[in-house]
Amino acid sequence: MSILVSGDTRLLVQGITGREGQFHTAQMVEYGTRVVAGVTPGGAGREVAGVPVYNTVREAVESTGANTSIVYVPAPFAPDAVYEAAASGIGLIVVITERIPALDELNMYEYVRRKGSRMIGPNCPGLTTPGEAKVGIIPGNIHKRGPVGIVSRSGTLTYEAVAALTARGIGQSTVVGIGGDPIVGTSFLEVLEMFERDPETEAVVLIGEIGGEAEEEAAGYIGEMSKPVVGFIAGRTAPPGRRMGHAGAIISGGRGTAEEKVRALEAAGASVARSPSEIAELAERALSRR
Amino acid sequence: MNLHEYQTREILRRHGIPVPPDQVASTPEEAESAAAAIGGEVVIKAQVHAGGRGKAGGVKLANSPVGAREAAEQILGMQIKGLPVNKVLVAPAADITNEMYLGFILDRANKTVTLMASAAGGVDIEEVAERTPEKIVRAQADPVIGFQPYQARDVAYELGLSGRHVRQFADIAMRLYDVFLENDASLLEINPLAIVASGDLQALDAKMVVDDNSLFRHPELAAMEDHTQLAPSEVEAARAGITFIKLDGDIGCMVNGAGLAMATMDTVKLYGGEPANFLDIGGGASAEQVTAALNIILADPKVRAVLINIFGGITRCDVVARGILEGLSAVERRVPMVVRLVGTNEEEGRRILEGAQLPTASSLSEAAERVVRIARGEETPAPTPGA
Numbered sequence: 211m212s213i214l215v216s217g218d219t220r221l222l223v224q225g226i227t228g229r230e231g232q233f234h235t236a237q238m239v240e241y242g243t244r245v246v247a248g249v250t251p252g253g254a255g256r257e258v259a260g261v262p263v264y265n266t267v268r269e270a271v272e273s274t275g276a277n278t279s280i281v282y283v284p285a286p287f288a289p290d291a292v293y294e295a296a297a298s299g300i301g302l303i304v305v306i307t308e309r310i311p312a313l314d315e316l317n318m319y320e321y322v323r324r325k326g327s328r329m330i331g332p333n334c335p336g337l338t339t340p341g342e343a344k345v346g347i348i349p350g351n352i353h354k355r356g357p358v359g360i361v362s363r364s365g366t367l368t369y370e371a372v373a374a375l376t377a378r379g380i381g382q383s384t385v386v387g388i389g390g391d392p393i394v395g396t397s398f399l400e401v402l403e404m405f406e407r408d409p410e411t412e413a414v415v416l417i418g419e420i421g422g423e424a425e426e427e428a429a430g431y432i433g434e435m436s437k438p439v440v441g442f443i444a445g446r447t448a449p450p451g452r453r454m455g456h457a458g459a460i461i462s463g464g465r466g467t468a469e470e471k472v473r474a475l476e477a478a479g480a481s482v483a484r485s486p487s488e489i490a491e492l493a494e495r496a497l498s499r500r
Numbered sequence: 501m502n503l504h505e506y507q508t509r510e511i512l513r514r515h516g517i518p519v520p521p522d523q524v525a526s527t528p529e530e531a532e533s534a535a536a537a538i539g540g541e542v543v544i545k546a547q548v549h550a551g552g553r554g555k556a557g558g559v560k561l562a563n564s565p566v567g568a569r570e571a572a573e574q575i576l577g578m579q580i581k582g583l584p585v586n587k588v589l590v591a592p593a594a595d596i597t598n599e600m601y602l603g604f605i606l607d608r609a610n611k612t613v614t615l616m617a618s619a620a621g622g623v624d625i626e627e628v629a630e631r632t633p634e635k636i637v638r639a640q641a642d643p644v645i646g647f648q649p650y651q652a653r654d655v656a657y658e659l660g661l662s663g664r665h666v667r668q669f670a671d672i673a674m675r676l677y678d679v680f681l682e683n684d685a686s687l688l689e690i691n692p693l694a695i696v697a698s699g700d701l702q703a704l705d706a707k708m709v710v711d712d713n714s715l716f717r718h719p720e721l722a723a724m725e726d727h728t729q730l731a732p733s734e735v736e737a738a739r740a741g742i743t744f745i746k747l748d749g750d751i752g753c754m755v756n757g758a759g760l761a762m763a764t765m766d767t768v769k770l771y772g773g774e775p776a777n778f779l780d781i782g783g784g785a786s787a788e789q790v791t792a793a794l795n796i797i798l799a800d801p802k803v804r805a806v807l808i809n810i811f812g813g814i815t816r817c818d819v820v821a822r823g824i825l826e827g828l829s830a831v832e833r834r835v836p837m838v839v840r841l842v843g844t845n846e847e848e849g850r851r852i853l854e855g856a857q858l859p860t861a862s863s864l865s866e867a868a869e870r871v872v873r874i875a876r877g878e879e880t881p882a883p884t885p886g887a
Contacts, residue, residue, distance in 0.1 A: 313714070347813070348813065455762075463630070487865040
């Protein structure tokens with residue numbers, strides 16, 4: 211088992227004919243993901259990496275049975291792409307696009323929920339279930355299938371953790387990047403709940419960073435989980451009031467500091483790594499205790 | 501992006517929010533004539549993107565145009581928390597009977613826009629939130645129908661207002677909500693929202709933070725950005741597509757990805773070093789970007805060593821390695837460097853760097869430990885190529 215994406219994923223790529231869309235479609239196809247369709251308005255009849263392109267999401271869904279979409283559409287047009295996917299019955303919408311205005315993200319969040327769909331991201335690296343489906347931009351070659359679920363607000367820092375686990379011979383069930391913006395479609399808490407229910411996942415790595423309260427909210431649930439959680443929080447040295455690259459990574463009004471988050475995670479029983487290098491070590495220990 | 505008080509006041513005024521008339525001055529003489537035009541007692545306020553300007557001496561009262569000139573002379577050219585004051589706002593001194601706080605914020609936790617108000621205005625709202633959170637009244641906008649007048653009236657009554665003040669408060673709150681949405685704000689506040697001698701509500705100070713990601717649809721706001729309020733290195737970095745934040749340490753950091761960049765700084769600190777900066781070079785890490793990033797890092801004379809940490813995912817390490825060498829040959833200043841390059845094509849990348857005798861490390865911990873030792877003078881690194 212795994213969460214969110216698997217061999218049953220029938221993936222639709224929105225913005226497939228753009229530079230990013232073409233490149234990553236080829237990567238996903240090469241990984242073995244079932245990419246069944248692409249959408250670019252006006253692009254019908256084309257093919258990208260052997261994948262047929264349609265004008266609208268509705269047509270693509272009707273013709274191919276796509277159930278998941280990934281969005282590489284530039285920020286000014288990304289909200290519309292997400293609304294189109296949700297309105298067409300796509301159940302899982304993964305938004306890679308960065309720099310989407312926060313007020314648009316509020317609307318995207320609301321509309322997708324109302325349609326009964328789920329959004330991952332925006333501004334995220336996507337998700338991978340090793341050996342089954344790579345939906346996003348996480349390099350495929352760093353993975354190995356196994357018992358650790360990973361959920362993260364970051365991109366390359368996630369790759370770092372995945373690579374370190376794989377180097378130690380520890381595989382992953384599913385790796386989920388939830389995105390670094392203040393408003394994201396799916397929270398740490400929701401992904402933790404999915405990992406808790408997933409029979410394959412035996413331990414979870416949670417990679418957070420400064421800003422907001424998503425880690426504290428997650429900590430409230432970690433105490434109830436039957437599976438061990440290893441945490442890491444980036445930004446212990448971040449100055450207050452500055453946005454550290456990610457729109458959501460900011461200590462404001464003295465809240466959202468790394469110390470607060472580490473304290474909350476530790477109080478909930480998670481073991482928290484002091485450096486990225488320590489994550490794999492702690493995960494190994496957590497697995498051996500089970 | 502932050503707007504100055506004078507810019508925010510103008511926007512609020514255009515939307516029908518009662519803001520007293522004011523003028524902006526860049527010289528003491530302009531302040532003098534502004535005070536003469538306004539008449540009576542005036543307040544001269546530093547226009548700077550730093551909080552606590554009152555405590556820093558950036559706000560002064562003057563009884564005459566000459567007094568206004570003298571006050572402006574003292575304020576203009578001041579540095580408040582390291583930021584230069586190039587403009588002052590001249591406005592009538594208000595006769596205040598009551599000060600409140602009214603603002604809207606992007607509410608991350610509740611995923612909506614939320615009104616915040618307090619009967620205790622004129623002070624730092626974050627302090628109020630910290631010390632007496634019960635004094636803050638909140639009301640969330642519904643995601644479908646938006647913020648409604650009844651909510652604004654509810655808040656007004658909770659603040660203890662009555663009669664026409666309730667009507668005025670609700671009117672200002674609704675207009676403020678519109679300004680928030682129209683300008684893609686992430687924070688918009690009136691502090692203080694005051695009851696003045698005439699008995700009316702007036703916005704005496706205002707602050708707006710605009711969502712940087714929305715600037716593509718607000719060219720008029722983007723044009724209002726005051727670059728003098730940013731470190732020159734940060735402006736230069738933004739132009740090169742790099743995110744750079746200057747810190748106080750002596751170990752320069754160049755990293756791809758924001759989370760990894762923070763984690764790299766943290767690891768440097770963990771090994772006893774002090775990071776000189778946050779720098780996210782972005783996805784590409786082309787030779788041009790590496791050059792720009794090195795130039796920005798090395799422009800800080802405090803930097804004694806540099807740690808380059810790249811996790812090549814989609815980005816190939818050999819491309820990055822060549823970018824680093826090209827970048828090094830284009831910059832003049834030499835400091836020791838430690839490079840950690842892992843991921844796609846890492847062996848090839850490492851060979852390229854080792855051929856150039858650039859010290860490499862395989863793990864982040866090893867790299868951080870080594871760069872800290874080098875910065876402390878405990879290890880003598882190989883000479884940097886190109887020197």
